[in-house]
Amino acid sequence: MYSNHYKYVSEIINQGLEKAELDGVLIYSGHAHNYFLDDMPYAFACNPHFKWMVPVTETPHCIIHYRLNAKPVLYMFQPQDYWHSLPKMVEGDWTAFFEIIAIGCKEDVPDFSNLKNHCWVGQADSCEYDNLQHNPKVYMDYVHFHRACKTDYEIENIRQANVLALKGHNAALQCFQKGYSEFETHMAYMLATQHNEHQLPYGNIIAQNENGAVLHYQHMQRNRLSKDDLKSFLIDAGCSVNGYASDITRTYSLVDNEFSEMIKAVEKMQIAIGKRAVVGVSYIDLHKQAHHMLADILKDFDVITCDAQTAHDSGLSNVFFPHGLGHYLGLQVHDCGGHQNDENGTILSPPELHPFLRLTRTLQENNVLTIEPGIYFIDMLLNKAKANSRDMGKYINWSRVNDFKPYGGIRIEDNIVVKAENPVNLTRI
Ligand SMILES: [Mn+2]
Missing domain, CATH: 3.40.350.10 (Creatinase/prolidase N-terminal domain)
Structure with a gap:
């Protein structure tokens, strides 16, 4: 190889x-x-x-x-x-x-x-x-x-980095179910993956409850929450194998409820959009499709009251999904070249409405990328929406926002190899 x-x-x-x-x-x-x-x-x-x-x-x-x-x-x-x-x-x-x-x-x-x-x-x-x-x-x-086009050797390394990270994710899930602290969960992940901190491709994001609404949440609470307080768990953690990274996120609810139903809905659309990562597709289009699908979910759960098109065009969907759908993955967790439209270095900038999109290219065979949609309840962005001059807040059902806020947010992230048809999902094997 x-x-x-x-x-x-x-x-x-x-x-x-x-x-x-x-x-x-x-x-x-x-x-x-x-x-x-x-x-x-x-x-x-x-x-x-x-x-x-x-x-x-x-x-x-x-x-x-x-x-x-x-x-x-x-x-x-x-x-x-x-x-x-x-x-x-x-x-x-x-x-x-x-x-x-x-x-x-x-x-x-x-x-x-x-x-x-x-x-x-x-x-x-x-x-x-x-x-x-x-x-x-x-x-x-x-x-x-x-x-950006990976060889079989590279894909195999990223696949192994997925296998290893999933061991850590399993250990972390057990910690959550036992009510362990964020820090204890982090340590269980490190033990299961046999990684040192400096060997991780990026700092683990281990977030319980509202902390899931902080996109790159970096503290790890040392104390355990009481069984009554503990609600949700978001883990974004990868591994490195021969210098290649995996980058995986999962979100869990402690009990079956509306939030666990919302996780299921996001997971279903996440798997569906991963299957669309085929040769010739523009990643900008995938990102926009993700906004529409997430807006549909928000509407189904009565969090927003307008249709998906209005939610996207008004910027309302950005309030709940304020980052890009994903990025290239490989030797760097945000692998380079995502904005590079050709081998001469022509830059294809993200659209004005989606400035944080790290990947704007048309997909090629054996590109490896992440698909990581999310729905978050972030105070700062919700407050901005409330004060928005275009009256964005009128489409938000604030009592439903309050229902979901204690859970923080949802992100589901897999690592995908682009193919002419049937992309390979390295995370679900
Ligand atoms: Mn990622």
Whole structure:
């Protein structure tokens, strides 16, 4: 599987280099930066261009020297250091595609200052060579556009990241049913997935009751709610496998009631819209369809009183669904290139009514993306709607809003592989 992946990656890099009139590229894995006035570093996050080529995700100071028509060289950082344990020696199918040279310190890195026609891909402050172009736009745009189409190797990694995250989601659901705190639930997730905090593709969102209405809720309450108070649970949590992310959200109600019925309705439309992620479809259109379907649900539950078209066009549906339907997923949880309309870097901005949409492209075979519709009861947005000059509030049934507010909100999110027909849902397997 890796050999086909390597073939695709090297073709894209070759074409990107030719387009940028370059002969080679140095791809730097990155390094951690220290806190201000401190000798403690922020968590290390590997350059996605680096881990696209090699599944080495936790080792700083490595460099891939890739040239047209030559075997690439991987300078693998193996410091002689008694402070930390050595990075694991490399193994796996992929090693056959590289000449691997261990480097122990800066002096072991070859002098690249005489390289001609090369670029450097890495953090802005990481390149010490004036002769190298830093992250040249022509090359970057080309690669970012084509990185959106995933190879079988990449899809398999994302699938495994889904399998692992679902273990964590199961453990978390059991915690909710037992009335555990948000923090206890988070710890159970970490244990079930065997992840460290810095290995998560993004910070877990573990939210009970009203906290579900905070889109990126980041606190984890240490105290347990009483059985009478605990109502709902929203968990948005993923895993990483070989540098590839999963990104999954589920929402639960503690008992069967109107809120659990609303969750079912959102889940049904979420699965339906996931099936529409086929080649040639505009993701902007899918996002708008989602607004219509969610507005229908809001009307069915008597939360709004107007039809779906009015709810969408007036911006009313944005009050309850204020984020995008989803985004590309892969080496980055919000994978790059979502607004890039072509390999020349032409940007297709989100529509004015939907500024937070991270993906505006027409879908291609083997794009991997999330489908994550939601309905939330967010005070700030509801208050704005109430004060809205276009009198948006007249379409809102405020007593029904009050009924649902204690539950926070609903989000259901799966990871989907785009196909010509029958997209593959990696989360429901
Ligand atoms: Mn997401």
